[in-house]
Amino acid sequence: MPVKRQADYWIVACAMTLLIIGIVMIYSSSAVIAAERYGDPYYFLKRQAIWAVVGMASMVVAMRVDYRSLNRYSYLFYALAVLALIAVLIPGIGHSVNGARRWISLGFATFQPSEFAKLALMIFFAGLLAKKSAEGKLDDFQFGYAPNIAALGFVFFLIQFQPDLGTAIMISLVIFFMFIVAGIRMSYIVVTALLASPLILVSIFTVAYRKKRILSFLNPWEDYSDSGYQIIQSFVALSNGGLSGAGLGASQQKLFYLPEPHTDFIFSIISEEMGFLGAIIVLLLFMIFTWRGFRVGLKVHDKFGSLLALGITFAISAQAIVNIAVTLGMLPTKGLPLPFISLGGSALVMWMVSVGVLTNISEHAA
């Protein structure tokens, strides 16, 4: 049994710094919009501050819970995730915004089941894969791989039903990454990916707005007033930023030019106000986080802990990359928030809990 060591505070420090940058930038980017929409420039700042406190408290709790106890409840987590994802589809419980049913209203706040499902599935699959690995069934198609795919596929289907293809793909990406590092045969994974890709392509090109997003990604200038609008406004923000930025609070693009400046496109506003140098600091924090998270995953001897740590790190890191790549026009526009920084209630709490779990695992890394 490995001895308990000191936690990896690099991880906590990165997450906290990003969270604080986020609070500052949310205020800067949303004040004008909040004043216009709600008559209160602090509207989003207040919400983010409350969620940040809740998130930090949850992180501290998660840090104190021995991660190994999570393994015992891995099936329960899966069941809860499925239940929440089914609940959100029921009108009356699920809260619909712009035709997508993604939130459950708790009265004082909203809760996004798919965010919870992400962490729950990581715990579930870490446990399952560790067990199968111990039993040597990892490469067994009938009892090893096929049930995994079925469990993932069901969740994918539920999320896609909201519809929220982006989150469904992100979760699948994380779980597949866990399959790979758990040691499942690459041939299985490649074949699954080949089989799944036509389905995903069909679901993209049969829905008008998704198709439009992809096409406008290829040439945003073609339709600069409509589908290319957001990405071009992001380019304008980046161009305004230059090396050292326009100065904190001096963004022009947040004045209703760039939609969602405090959520999905907050990185553009960071670049506009703080410049290339400020944006690089954010990138560095994510890189340190990624490096430390992988280090934990590689060092911990316990298979469950290792898979969970790698899954959490990969989930946050990949989402950061995807989000930033979107703001830079390297990927099609997709409504994914930037971890720790973007305005987000339950999502922020889940990220903080994930950081807590990761930190707890790090205490057991050799």
Place this chain on the structure above:
Amino acid sequence: MRKNRRKARGAAPAKKVNAKLKTMAVAAILFLGFGAITVRLAQLTMFSDERVAEFSAKQRFRSIKLHMPRGMIFDRNMNELAVSVKLRSVYANPRRIDDPRSTARALAKNIEPKSHSRQNRLYTKLVKKIKASKDKYFIWVKRKVSPETYARIRKEKIRGVGFVKESKRFYPKRDIAAKLIGFCGIDNQGLYGLEYYYDDVIHPVDSRSIVRKDALGRPISTPGALSLPNVTAPYDLVLTIDERVQYITEKALERQTLASRAKGGVAIVMNPNTGEILAMAEQPKFNPNNYQRYKSGSWKSQAVSQAFEPGSTFKVFVAAAALEEKEAAPTEIINCENGRYTVGGKTFREALNHRYKMLTVTDVIAKSSNIGAIKIAERLGPRRLKYYLSQFGFGARTNVDLPGESAGLLRGTKAWSRTSLPSISFGQEVAVTPIQLATGISVLANGGYLVQPRLAKALMRGGKVIRKIETKVVRKILSESTVKSITNMMTQVVESGTGRMASVPGFTVAGKTGTAQKIDPATGSYSDDKFLSSFVGFFPAEKPRLVIIVMIDEPEGVVWGGAVAGPVFAEIASRSARILRIPGSETEIYEINWAKMLRRDNLAKDADKPGRIEKKLTGDTMENRDVYERFISVIESVKQII
């Protein structure tokens, strides 16, 4: 199965290494992603595409209108004739309107609170307009609303609805001088009258500015916002018009046109020495504050745009030419042919079938003999007559500062028939505008100079005179002695001739009556019952200060220029003289016909009344005024008794 399990167990350590390699590979991919992002970030922040900068500039700046009010218009004593008031205009920003129906309803309710049908019409119009321009940042809802409407809409706090301050032209004196001042359109552009003529002077110069805006089109003031350029304020226009004289002129003209049920009328008061127009009245008139309620034909100034056949008033110009050419002398006897004179196969007669035999040239003018005028004109011949009439400015624009001036009609001698010269000698076959006539009479009043008539006295800015408009003498036409002789003849018109009703107590008046038959458009020949009755003159005859012309178009009943226009002249002259403190004719003996004075206010009554009261008044200038003022007060009290 079993085989598989064994294989897995046996390969366990290798697998662990394998898993670590795979993990490292994924980590490497992630860091490659971070690397790619960094490169792309550097490119977009520091080496961005020119298209981006261009796009950014295009959307970021907006040119907005600065609300510079139009220059004011003052009379010569700085009384406001046209001012600009600040009013709010309501606009909508369709980009910020989510539900056009509720916005339109709220707006319509507050703009048209009284009439339901108007409210519904506005509602339908607005819904259509907002929907049609949903990509725009700005559409007008209603321009220049009343302060009450503004307060009502503001209280509603309708999303996507805003206000701009705009200036609206307001004419505080309403219809006073409206025809010459004109009016402006909704964008404060001069449309008629002086507002149009001096538009480039009183219209604000550069009233646009570039500002930064947010995506909703609202101007923003950040440290980076461009400073507004210094806009030069427009000029204020000071007129030669004297509001008081304008007022009495309009009232006198209005009273007479109404009393004689005339179609219209024009009266001009002018300073003959400077060309300054002190008053220019027209009937019918309109209120420029809501000009839309009047027929568009009633907006322009007939005083400069409409030419009439002048009739007998024209004889003075013929006589002046003959005197200047020494073809006639004031006391010379003219054979007036006993009332019938045939030229070119046409027999000319006198008015009222008078049968004059021998008349002096002075009497020809005083009694307004047509045949006498023909005889005088014959001495000049067509070439010289035409030359002098042109010298007086007939047939050419006076270049008065009003739009739409007509040149009138004075044909070249080649186009004259054998009856043209006799006709022209008493004011037929020529057409003159009232302003031409006033300018022509000014030549006789100012010692023989043709001066350009004008309405602008000065341009001011910020209370300081920037430019004074100087008197423009066009040419000298007549000698001193000719002017003196013609003035004497014209005083006889008022003292003993056709213009007695134009006499002004305390002053020697020089004038001439005119009763021109109008050409009936139906028959193309001279009408028997449509006349243009006029009186032209100036006073004091010794040292003329004012030229006044009065023209009444198609009066009913008494049509004689002396009886219809003469009293209007007298009223304008006497009241102007008091206002302008014009000294009376020195050491003169005045013969006041009281009954005549009373009749002036009672024109419908017959001319001859029993009980003539005559009174002689003597005294110098100052005393004259006192006496005159006492006289007026007596008149007023007598009027009250009647």
